[in-house]
Amino acid sequence: xxxxxxxxxxxxxxxxxxxxxxxxxxxxxxxxxxxxxxxxxxxxxxxxxxxxxxxxxxxxxxxxxxxxxxxxxxxxxxxxxxxxxxxxxxxxxxxxxxxxxxxxxxxxxxxxxxxxxxxxxxxxxxxxxxxxxxxxxxxxxxxxxxxxxxxxxxxxxxxxxxxxxxxxxxxxxxxxxxxxxxxxxxxxxxxxxxxxxxxxxxxxxxxxxxxxxxxxxxxxxxxxxxxxxxxxxxxxxxxxxxxxxxxxxxxxxx
Numbered sequence: 001x002x003x004x005x006x007x008x009x010x011x012x013x014x015x016x017x018x019x020x021x022x023x024x025x026x027x028x029x030x031x032x033x034x035x036x037x038x039x040x041x042x043x044x045x046x047x048x049x050x051x052x053x054x055x056x057x058x059x060x061x062x063x064x065x066x067x068x069x070x071x072x073x074x075x076x077x078x079x080x081x082x083x084x085x086x087x088x089x090x091x092x093x094x095x096x097x098x099x100x101x102x103x104x105x106x107x108x109x110x111x112x113x114x115x116x117x118x119x120x121x122x123x124x125x126x127x128x129x130x131x132x133x134x135x136x137x138x139x140x141x142x143x144x145x146x147x148x149x150x151x152x153x154x155x156x157x158x159x160x161x162x163x164x165x166x167x168x169x170x171x172x173x174x175x176x177x178x179x180x181x182x183x184x185x186x187x188x189x190x191x192x193x194x195x196x197x198x199x200x201x202x203x204x205x206x207x208x209x210x211x212x213x214x215x216x217x218x219x220x221x222x223x224x225x226x227x228x229x230x231x232x233x234x235x236x237x238x239x240x241x242x243x244x245x246x247x248x249x250x251x252x253x254x
Contacts, residue, residue: 013028063081167197
């Protein structure tokens with residue numbers, strides 16, 4: 001049976017990486033992660049990042065790249081992904097003033113065109129959700145549905161974040177099944193069960209992780225990606241707890 005590797009979104013360790021990028025990656029490898037999802041390369045070049053990954057035995061799962069960077073420097077983004085060995089580039093976030101119906105229409109048009117350019121170069125463009133895309137537009141669909149329904153499936157794929165889907169009152173597996181075969185990347189995250197709904201280490205909260213993990217192979221997931229936006233422990237403590245949870249859940253660690 002195919003197993004799905006596990007990566008860490010480096011935004012989780014943003015402060016640590018700013019102080020010591022190479023040392024932070026080394027610790028990620030020591031904790032047992034197969035790869036990382038980048039949110040910038042620190043002060044390193046793409047080639048330096050690739051050399052570091054090879055030295056540590058890590059893979060570049062994907063890269064979060066701002067919408068502005070995708071719009072202005074797509075060729076350079078693609079070149080960097082090829083150098084580091086990443087097959088996926090992700091549009092990670094929209095600013096508050098970009099969350100209007102007019103902006104969504106422009107976004108959809110851009111993602112479709114940029115995704116086609118990426119596809120010709122062997123890269124898949126994905127879109128990562130938060131909770132705000134679950135608001136409904138004038139046609140009754142959520143913004144998230146419009147993004148995926150109105151783009152060519154060959155050009156734009158998903159990176160569902162199950163924390164934000166859950167926080168918006170959605171069932172993550174429903175979305176993964178709806179866009180089955182178009183879900184190469186999934187952010188697996190947990191949420192506290194109190195009213196605060198704070199970010200939690202995997203297995204310590206109330207998000208239905210089991211059904212998502214159990215359906216990953218069937219849905220075509222290529223990478224599970226751990227991210228904890230904020231933590232009340234140290235970030236390294238949090239990702240170690242989450243990784244230990246996955247080691248007890250995933251077949252490759254049994």
